[in-house]
Amino acid sequence: MALDTRDVAKIAHLARLDVKRDERDHFSAELSNILDLVEQMRCVDTTGVEPMAHPLHMAQRLRPDRVTETNEREHFQQIAPQTEDGLYLVPRVVE
Template identity: 70%
Template sequence: MALDTKDVAKIAHLARLEVAESELAHYATDLSNILTLVEQMDAVDTTGVTPMAHPLHMSQRLRPDAVTEADQRDAFQTNAPATENGLYLVPKVIE
């Protein structure tokens, strides 16, 4: 599967990554090479094989619906780039 620069621009947007116009060709080559490697998978017929999402045969554990964590908002927000009154600040979303 060969990707062109238009494909890369679309994927980069989906992944919310800014990719400069000048970098698109380089990523298109790299991603195409990786997808060529990946397409070796097509050599094997997997019709009817149950997909394996996870190595352990287990179901999700449930726990009682009770508060188990203490409020550490202030501690967590010390790592935030911008906060005010306990809120995370981002550029204006609604005009």
């Protein structure tokens, strides 16, 4: 799909981008190349191809899921102005 300079000007206006007149030829060629690549990818038969979350088949390294801090809720709630049933009470700000 080939874009001309009027298309680039319209797209720039819709995107609220300031594209100078002398840059429009360059951007029309670049955007046309991108759209041609998208069209090539659309023509590829992907029947039976399972979607991937990431282009690389890698497992994410995760740290072990274990508790690293002690429960100090009682200590912190002792110094809080108001608590009830393990929750902090705060003044109402929305009526």
